[in-house]
Amino acid sequence: MGLMTELGSTTTPIFNMSMNFRSPNIVAGTKGGGFRIDSRTTDPLFQWISRKAGSGNPDKVIMSLTEGGQLNVVNGVIQRGTPVVTGTTDLGLYSQVQGAYIRIVSKQGQIRFYNDGDVGGATAVAIIGNDMTVSGKIKANELQIKSNPWADYVFDESYNLKSLSEVEAYIKENKHLPDIPSAKEVYEEGLSVGDMQAKQMAKIEELTLYIIDLQKQVNALKNEEAK
Numbered sequence: 001m002g003l004m005t006e007l008g009s010t011t012t013p014i015f016n017m018s019m020n021f022r023s024p025n026i027v028a029g030t031k032g033g034g035f036r037i038d039s040r041t042t043d044p045l046f047q048w049i050s051r052k053a054g055s056g057n058p059d060k061v062i063m064s065l066t067e068g069g070q071l072n073v074v075n076g077v078i079q080r081g082t083p084v085v086t087g088t089t090d091l092g093l094y095s096q097v098q099g100a101y102i103r104i105v106s107k108q109g110q111i112r113f114y115n116d117g118d119v120g121g122a123t124a125v126a127i128i129g130n131d132m133t134v135s136g137k138i139k140a141n142e143l144q145i146k147s148n149p150w151a152d153y154v155f156d157e158s159y160n161l162k163s164l165s166e167v168e169a170y171i172k173e174n175k176h177l178p179d180i181p182s183a184k185e186v187y188e189e190g191l192s193v194g195d196m197q198a199k200q201m202a203k204i205e206e207l208t209l210y211i212i213d214l215q216k217q218v219n220a221l222k223n224e225e226a227k
Helices: 151-155 164-174 183-189 193-226
Strands: 002-006 014-018 031-038 046-052 060-065 071-073 077-080 092-095 110-114 123-128 131-134
Touching (some): 151 193
Parallel strands (some): 077 092
Antiparallel strands (some): 002 014, 014 031, 060 071, 110 123
16 A cells, blocks of 8 residues: 655646556456545546556546535446445436435425536426426326315315206306316416316216115116006
């Protein structure tokens, strides 16, 4: 292991703490690592390096840190716990500890994810407070939405179920069902999935009540005919 400062007449000073593989007695292929602080006019100032003994094996920068606080992981993952994640060139955040979390926190700020390689470009996902905005489609095997209140209030005895003639008159005048937003409202304001599902369920339950009432009328007619 070596701890040294390299300084020449034509080079900038370098503070180097690393496995020193310059000795000819080191077995070729032996691996080691180190940390280097460079005195440069340009970033990066701090570098974590990997070294392999033998000719033709230059230092390989694993990670670097700039004066502005930007951390650059060249190839690999940031991980807590074992086993070590391998076989990927993606930069990932991994937690191999059961019950542990990966936290991304922005106090009174915004969290943004970009997919075009440019932080000045279009935002793919933005999290502001408790709201998340996605520019594109959300695909999932299952989506669970909590809605309150649900539509069972339709079956309450105090519920004011409109007559079919009232519903007909409303449709003729407004061109949409009662308590359901119009096409113009949905286009301009969007819709809440949970709220819309609750309203659609209310309409299904209203239809059920209409069918029950119609069945009672049919049964009454059959009874009249049977007399």
